[in-house]
Every structure is written in C-alpha cells, then in structure tokens.
Amino acid sequence: MVAVADDPLLLNWEVVTGKAVVPNVDYDELGRPHQIYDPCIWKDGDFYYVLCGGWADGINPLAEPHARNKVGCQDATPCRMVDHLYRSPDLENWVYMGEFMENDIFGFSGDDGSCPYFWPIGDRHILLTFSHVHSAMFVIGDYDRPRQKFVARRGGYLNSGRQGSGSIHAPSAYPDGAGGVHCIYNVTEGRPQEGWAQIMSLPRRYTLGEGDRLLISPAGDIESLRAEAVELTDIELPAHQEIVVDEVRGNAMEIIATIDPGEARYIRLNVLRAADKSEYTAVNFHRDVGKDYANRSWSVRDSMITLDPTFSTVGAEGEINQPQNCHFHYREGELLELRIFVDRSIVEVFVNGQSACLTRVYPEGTDSDGFSIEARGHRARCRKLQAWTMERVFL
Structure with a gap:
C-alpha cells in the first residue's frame, strides 16, 4: 500500500486507492522471478520509484526452510543480493524495471538486499541494506538516472559475523540535507528471548571521505x-x-x-x-x-x-x-x-x-x-x- 501526507508533522495520512498498488509476486524457492517486500520510495523527475528487497539465483534464509526440503533444491547454490525497482507516474500504476544494482562485488554469497534505503551522499549515492546472513551492509556508487541503475563502487559490512549475533540489524535512514545520511539500527539480543525483544542503536551520521570511504560518527544531540x-x-x-x-x-x-x-x-x-x-x-x-x-x-x-x-x-x-x-x-x-x-x-x-x-x-x-x-x-x-x-x- 502507498499512503501520502502533506501536513507539517505528517500526522494525517491518506491511502492511495485504498488497496495494494503493487500486487504480490509468487516467487519460487530460488527467488524467481522476483520479490516485493521492504519498500523504499522516492521521487525523481516526473516519476516515483520503489526499491524492494530481494535475492536471486539461489537459496536465501527467507526461503531456505522449505527450499532445502524440496526435490531439486537440496544442494542449491547460495543466492546473490539484489534489489528490485518499480516506477510509477502517479503512485497508483507501477511498472517493474528490473534489478537495480550493477557491479556489486562487495557482498558474499547468500546475502539478500532486505530493508533497502537509497539516498544521495556527497556526490555519490548509498544503498543501505540488511542481509539475513551477515546483517548490516552498505554499497556506495553512482546513480545512472537515464538507465535507472545503481553502479556500485565501494561496499562492505557494518558488523562482524552472522546476523542476530547481538549487533546492528536492519537500518532506517534518511538524508540530513547537508550531504550526509542519518541512520539508526535495531539491535538484536544475541541470546534467546521471549516476548519483547531488540533495542535501537545510537543514530549515526554517514558521510564520504577520501576515495569515497564511508565515515561514521554519532548523530543527534x-x-x-x-x-x-x-x-x-x-x-x-x-x-x-x-x-x-x-x-x-x-x-x-x-x-x-x-x-x-x-x-x-x-x-x-x-x-x-x-x-x-x-x-x-x-x-x-x-x-x-x-x-x-x-x-x-x-x-x-x-x-x-x-x-x-x-x-x-x-x-x-x-x-x-x-x-x-x-x-x-x-x-x-x-x-x-x-x-x-x-x-x-x-x-x-x-x-x-x-x-x-x-x-x-x-x-x-x-x-x-x-x-x-x-x-x-x-x-x-x-x-x-x-x-x-x-x-x-x-x-
């Protein structure tokens, strides 16, 4: 679903069409044809764009429990991370544009691109995602607007080891208006937990340094x-x-x-x-x-x-x-x-x-x-x- 608000405090929202504007896609155990979840939306020129998390060409933890038990999938190759792009002129009618990122050599096999946030940073763009294997990730690159592709230049992980190991998890991010990006993460317990769980990290400010290196500092007061x-x-x-x-x-x-x-x-x-x-x-x-x-x-x-x-x-x-x-x-x-x-x-x-x-x-x-x-x-x-x-x- 898509909802819009125009009041200063964003308290009053109206749902566009009153129903889901992009129908769900029935994908198989290897992620085909693509997935629709964790949307990140922005406007560029005359069009709105939505970036959805996903994976392709293999097994991912989101599909693994049933894929591992299915004939033909028991020994499948781990997937690669992708994010899927949709475009709309009016927030109601959406067209699938395909995989968004090119030249991604910075993740490991098995990663997916969940919880994507895509924003300008310096004179580049940054894609912040969450992998159900390795947790918080980032990619820095160029936004090729004529082709609507994101060309990766740098990237890596923002924590060590597997996801769920008591460190940062999924991001929530927005541009700070001064060339940087503010980001906050939910943080897992790293231990068995019943009922209420997880807490938030400190807010971080991401900027670019020499050679487009990602710089991290605390944000907020x-x-x-x-x-x-x-x-x-x-x-x-x-x-x-x-x-x-x-x-x-x-x-x-x-x-x-x-x-x-x-x-x-x-x-x-x-x-x-x-x-x-x-x-x-x-x-x-x-x-x-x-x-x-x-x-x-x-x-x-x-x-x-x-x-x-x-x-x-x-x-x-x-x-x-x-x-x-x-x-x-x-x-x-x-x-x-x-x-x-x-x-x-x-x-x-x-x-x-x-x-x-x-x-x-x-x-x-x-x-x-x-x-x-x-x-x-x-x-x-x-x-x-x-x-x-x-x-x-x-x-």
Whole structure:
C-alpha cells in the first residue's frame, strides 16, 4: 500500500486507492522471478520509484526452510543480493524495471538486499541494506538516472559475523540535507528471548571521505544527555600494566579517550569491569592489522578496533556474543580517539570519526561498572580521558 501526507508533522495520512498498488509476486524457492517486500520510495523527475528487497539465483534464509526440503533444491547454490525497482507516474500504476544494482562485488554469497534505503551522499549515492546472513551492509556508487541503475563502487559490512549475533540489524535512514545520511539500527539480543525483544542503536551520521570511504560518527544531540563529568589528563600507560581509573565508573556513560599510542601496536580499554576483573568488556586497538575491504585494494593497510565481550559475564547461561570489529585508516603520528557509549547491556564505539562497532553484553555482578586502560609492547599516553554519566532519553 502507498499512503501520502502533506501536513507539517505528517500526522494525517491518506491511502492511495485504498488497496495494494503493487500486487504480490509468487516467487519460487530460488527467488524467481522476483520479490516485493521492504519498500523504499522516492521521487525523481516526473516519476516515483520503489526499491524492494530481494535475492536471486539461489537459496536465501527467507526461503531456505522449505527450499532445502524440496526435490531439486537440496544442494542449491547460495543466492546473490539484489534489489528490485518499480516506477510509477502517479503512485497508483507501477511498472517493474528490473534489478537495480550493477557491479556489486562487495557482498558474499547468500546475502539478500532486505530493508533497502537509497539516498544521495556527497556526490555519490548509498544503498543501505540488511542481509539475513551477515546483517548490516552498505554499497556506495553512482546513480545512472537515464538507465535507472545503481553502479556500485565501494561496499562492505557494518558488523562482524552472522546476523542476530547481538549487533546492528536492519537500518532506517534518511538524508540530513547537508550531504550526509542519518541512520539508526535495531539491535538484536544475541541470546534467546521471549516476548519483547531488540533495542535501537545510537543514530549515526554517514558521510564520504577520501576515495569515497564511508565515515561514521554519532548523530543527534547526544551531548544533551551528559550529566556528572570527569576529566583526567596525561595518564601514563607503561607497557603491560593495566591502569584502573577509579574516577570513571558506571553502566550508563559516555567515555572519550584521546590516546597517543607512541610505538604501542595494541591498546585495550575495559568497560563494565568488575573489581576482581571477573567480568569486563574489552575495546581493543590493533595497529596496522586491518584491511580496507570496501575498495578491494590489497595495497591499503588499516588499523582495527575489536569490541570483545568474551569475558563480559560470569552468568551460568554463558550469554556471550561474538566479537565485533571495525576498520579505519590510522596515520602514523596522529592521536587515537575512542568515543565509547555504555548503556547497561549495549556498548557502542566510534573511532577517529571514521568507523564504529556495537555489541550486547549481560554482566551479572553489581560492581561490573569499572574502567581500565593498558598498552602492550610499548608505553603509551592517554592525553585526555573524559567521561560523563548519561541521563535517560525519556523524560
């Protein structure tokens, strides 16, 4: 169905035709001919366009349960990600235009293009999607309007491992009017859950950097939630010595650590740390061990942040999600800035205004709210450590 509204607050909606304007397509176990779900709509010139999620040429988790048991499909090849385009002059009459994206070499087999959002970013366009195999994805490229095709140039994943593993899930996105895109994700538990489930990430702002690299930073007025503040400067980090910072404590906090790594190639910050270190969640900096997978150039060497919940809980259920990681370009001699948000069961990290990762954790201890920092191999220095307790977003 399509509904329209023209009041400033978008409170009053009218359904076009009063029924579905694009009839459902009966596709088979391999996705043929195509699917209609998760629509993203926009207007360009005299036409409206709708982009729908989908897959093609193989098995996808949305079809796999019954496809695997059907004769001829038991050993089918995993699918490839596609998104399907429709066009209309009036929101009522729609024509199928075919697959939207070309030159997509950035996903893995088995991915689908669910929950698509397609918006301008800088002088390119970005397609944000969700895969039922690998979760949050992005593709950056050129919008060829005469042909109504999206030509991919860069792309990759915004979390690690499989979907549903306690990290970001499906996107909701819109342009910010200043060349960027605002996006927020639902976040899975990463553990069995009955009844109510999932929560939202912080809003993110996506922009393009050098070579059309996707840059990620927090969006919105997050600073308005800051309450009690702590600021420390020039904390020496001797090699192989954990420094517990007693002044920083809490399970609803924003922490900004500005670090001069010196020659250290590994630095770890522990949040939600128990006094006896029986529980903690580690934020790790690994210098020059990452890869800029988005441009498929082996000449680019990245650094990496890993968000590791391996020791986050001593609970008998062992509800420990897989580590998450993100890659970023660290230039020798620059400072490392880690902006860490802790909100009870969720830890989200932004690094140097370039990248981000998130995980869910479930510490059991009442004293699992401490903080520490250490350098490995060589000494380093934390130039500035800022921390705030955070107020509730709800009044």
